[in-house]
Amino acid sequence: MVSKKLQQLKDKFGSAIQQADVVNDMRLLVYIDPASVKPICQYIFRDMDARYVISIGSDDRPYSGKFLVFHQFAFDKEKILFSIICQLPGENPRIDSISGIIPAANWAERELKDLLGIEPVGHPYPKRLVLPDAWPDGHHPLRKDFAWNKIPEGYDEEREFDFDETPPGCTAVPFGPFHPTLDEPEHFRLYVDGEFVRGCEYRGFMVHRGIEKLSESVLGYNDVPMMAERICGICGCVHSLAFCQAVENGAGVIVPPRAEFIRTIMLEIERLHSHPMWVGLACHLVGFDTLFMQAWRIREPIMWLAEKITGNRKTYGLGIIGGVRWDFTPELIAETRAVLDKLESEWRQVVAAVSKDKNIMARTSGVGMADKALCKEMGLVGPVARGGGVDIDARRDHPYAAYDRVDFKVITHNTADVWGRVVVRMLEVFESINIIRQCFDKMPQGPLVADITTELPAGRVGYTSIEAPRGESHHFAITGDDNRPRRWRARAPTYQNLQGIPAMIKDQRIADMQISLGGIDPCMSCTDRMETIDIRTGARKSWTKAELLSLSRSRKG
Amino acid sequence: MSILSKLKETAICLNAGRVTMPYPFESKPVPERFRGRPIWDHVKCIGCAGCANNCPSREILINDICQEIRILHYLGRRCTYCGRCADVCPEDAITMSHEFENGTNKITDLQQRLELFMSTCQRCGRCFKGQSPLEALKMKGYRADDLANDRWVFKSTAYLPGQPILEDLTIELEG
Numbered sequence: 001m002v003s004k005k006l007q008q009l010k011d012k013f014g015s016a017i018q019q020a021d022v023v024n025d026m027r028l029l030v031y032i033d034p035a036s037v038k039p040i041c042q043y044i045f046r047d048m049d050a051r052y053v054i055s056i057g058s059d060d061r062p063y064s065g066k067f068l069v070f071h072q073f074a075f076d077k078e079k080i081l082f083s084i085i086c087q088l089p090g091e092n093p094r095i096d097s098i099s100g101i102i103p104a105a106n107w108a109e110r111e112l113k114d115l116l117g118i119e120p121v122g123h124p125y126p127k128r129l130v131l132p133d134a135w136p137d138g139h140h141p142l143r144k145d146f147a148w149n150k151i152p153e154g155y156d157e158e159r160e161f162d163f164d165e166t167p168p169g170c171t172a173v174p175f176g177p178f179h180p181t182l183d184e185p186e187h188f189r190l191y192v193d194g195e196f197v198r199g200c201e202y203r204g205f206m207v208h209r210g211i212e213k214l215s216e217s218v219l220g221y222n223d224v225p226m227m228a229e230r231i232c233g234i235c236g237c238v239h240s241l242a243f244c245q246a247v248e249n250g251a252g253v254i255v256p257p258r259a260e261f262i263r264t265i266m267l268e269i270e271r272l273h274s275h276p277m278w279v280g281l282a283c284h285l286v287g288f289d290t291l292f293m294q295a296w297r298i299r300e301p302i303m304w305l306a307e308k309i310t311g312n313r314k315t316y317g318l319g320i321i322g323g324v325r326w327d328f329t330p331e332l333i334a335e336t337r338a339v340l341d342k343l344e345s346e347w348r349q350v351v352a353a354v355s356k357d358k359n360i361m362a363r364t365s366g367v368g369m370a371d372k373a374l375c376k377e378m379g380l381v382g383p384v385a386r387g388g389g390v391d392i393d394a395r396r397d398h399p400y401a402a403y404d405r406v407d408f409k410v411i412t413h414n415t416a417d418v419w420g421r422v423v424v425r426m427l428e429v430f431e432s433i434n435i436i437r438q439c440f441d442k443m444p445q446g447p448l449v450a451d452i453t454t455e456l457p458a459g460r461v462g463y464t465s466i467e468a469p470r471g472e473s474h475h476f477a478i479t480g481d482d483n484r485p486r487r488w489r490a491r492a493p494t495y496q497n498l499q500g501i502p503a504m505i506k507d508q509r510i511a512d513m514q515i516s517l518g519g520i521d522p523c524m525s526c527t528d529r530m531e532t533i534d535i536r537t538g539a540r541k542s543w544t545k546a547e548l549l550s551l552s553r554s555r556k557g
Numbered sequence: 558m559s560i561l562s563k564l565k566e567t568a569i570c571l572n573a574g575r576v577t578m579p580y581p582f583e584s585k586p587v588p589e590r591f592r593g594r595p596i597w598d599h600v601k602c603i604g605c606a607g608c609a610n611n612c613p614s615r616e617i618l619i620n621d622i623c624q625e626i627r628i629l630h631y632l633g634r635r636c637t638y639c640g641r642c643a644d645v646c647p648e649d650a651i652t653m654s655h656e657f658e659n660g661t662n663k664i665t666d667l668q669q670r671l672e673l674f675m676s677t678c679q680r681c682g683r684c685f686k687g688q689s690p691l692e693a694l695k696m697k698g699y700r701a702d703d704l705a706n707d708r709w710v711f712k713s714t715a716y717l718p719g720q721p722i723l724e725d726l727t728i729e730l731e732g
Binding site: 218219222223224226227229230290291293294297300304307308309310311312315317325326346349350352353354355356357358359 | 559561562563565566568569570573576587588589590591592611612613614615637638639640641644653
């Protein structure tokens with residue numbers, strides 16, 4: 001199947017295809033002439049009907065003297081992940097923009113310009129995306145000659161945001177960075193005409209932490225999974241395992257079967273706590289707090305279970321390159337089965353109640369519309385796409401871990417609105433329970449970690465897709481020297497789904513904004529510190545840890 | 558129909574009853590595998606620096622202040638309790654304790670500092686910690702010559718619960 005796709009491309013474009021690397025039946029790398037990137041991508045996206053995944057830039061100057069741009073596509077039915085590679089000169093790199101023909105590439109190309117200084121020629125909206133407005137021009141943090149801890153000269157903290165002009169007849173309404181119903185720092189500038197949203201400008205990346213730079217400059221293969229786990233508070237295990245899989249895929253490490261089953265189980269446990277949480281949040285956003293409380297109560301035993309298995313409620317610390325760190329004992333398996341049984345019966349009650357609830361239905365039906373065409377254009381993934389009737393699921397389409405050894409259904413719904421997403425997420429819980437039970441039945445004995453005796457080879461390209469609770473998470477890694485990746489790119493599902501938000505909220509009421517955005521789960525953590533000041537004397541007292549503890553234990557306070 | 562679904566939702570709530578735990582007034586025991594704050598055992602530690610090499614948040618520092626003395630400093634600020642240090646420790650000198658209530662305004666409450674006496678190999682010049690009790694005693698006697706120093710060594714090499722090791726690092730909150 002891979003060779004057929006390659007032949008199709010060769011027949012059509014001939015000499016523009018410079019080199020092809022057929023890794024296996026599921027992976028294909030094609031090096032092309034950068035001058036013909038636009039027609040080739042158009043052909044792949046429109047005529048061959050591929051799904052656009054992400055564009056990735058890499059500074060390869062220390063090794064080959066060139067910049068690299070990878071356009072990632074996926075053929076879901078044929079189970080192929082497909083990569084188009086353009087080599088650009090090391091001086092003044094420029095590449096034709098594909099955002100005109102593939103709107104989903106908009107952010108990725110702006111990011112290329114911000115972080116690597118690769119100019120997307122002909123980009124329809126070439127505004128700064130990742131770097132703050134105050135950042136001086138000409139400094140590109142992901143270039144290899146930019147130190148990880150450097151703050152460039154000329155950083156202007158006083159500079160204000162550079163917003164677009166409000167369209168005539170509209171009023172700009174700021175939504176965020178800190179909005180009562182949206183706990184995460186991201187700013188939507190809504191253009192409102194009366195009560196209807198006519199458009200918006202998005203400003204985000206306020207919590208950009210530079211993890212990709214850290215992974216290629218300070219940390220090593222052993223450390224990055226732990227950091228990747230902290231990309232997201234909900235899909236942490238997904239990102240850590242996806243990084244491991246990308247490196248294993250590139251370096252050719254074979255994971256032991258037992259570790260694959262354990263990975264599958266933990267990924268599903270993560271989905272099991274994420275879906276009830278999201279359904280609860282969706283109810284909370286439409287003002288239905290009773291069900292919010294109940295959904296979270298039902299979720300809680302899953303968190304305790306995860307804590308028993310891995311030692312932590314959320315950051316499992318599960319994945320390392322070549323395997324996993326925690327094993328299942330027979331007692332744990334029995335306990336997990338019991339928790340799953342309870343969850344299944346309780347969740348069935350919730351589904352029975354919610355699926356007929358006219359109030360929730362009225363608030364979510366016809367809101368945040370994402371039909372099949374929008375899913376294709378913007379590359380939407382996960383429950384958003386499945387709620388719109390697009391039958392994609394990385395677990396089935398690009399099997400990883402032990403998903404090729406278990407049976408499950410991919411849930412789709414055809415209403416294309418938030419209600420469709422609620423239904424998809426509610427029903428997927430049963431599929432996850434089903435998958436975990438099958439894994440317990442089929443789990444073999446054996447080692448947990450592959451025996452890696454030599455250094456991982458450098459310069460190999462590995463990429464993988466994992467189905468996170470929110471959608472497909474795509475990780476890309478080039479292995480490198482010094483026991484660390486040369487380039488690592490994590491594309492979370494929200495990266496694509498957020499780009500669809502302006503189209504989803506267009507011409508809708510401003511009151512529906514929150515629930516349209518509801519697919520983005522808020523996560524925030526904070527540590528309270530305390531100091532007491534006597535108002536009369538002005539004396540300050542610092543509390544020690546022991547005092548704080550005993551104070552919190554005593555009811556009098 | 559909607560009335561029926563509301564009744565079902567009410568039934569879910571009534572069946573569940575009250576589930577809130579009275580934390581922090583009563584704390585619940587944590588499971589066996591729980592990963593809390595890492596704690597170093599200065600007796601077992603051989604100063605191999607494996608933990609420092611494998612710490613994803615780069616929270617463990619190793620300083621060789623001379624050929625014989627190696628200082629291991631756990632900073633405890635942005636530690637994520639991933640437990641990689643305990644995984645790679647060849648001597649099981651690090652345990653992931655069950656302590657998780659680490660809110661404090663004194664960073665020294667969380668820090669640990671180990672002073673390790675390293676033996677020098679006459680052939681290669683590199684060091685490892687003297688392990689025999691006799692050797693350890695000798696080391697102690699050597700250090701005990703200086704009483705002021707001895708006190709400092711005692712405080713810094715052992716883990717003393719509830720006592721800050723260094724007093725100089727206090728976070729002042731602005732009034």
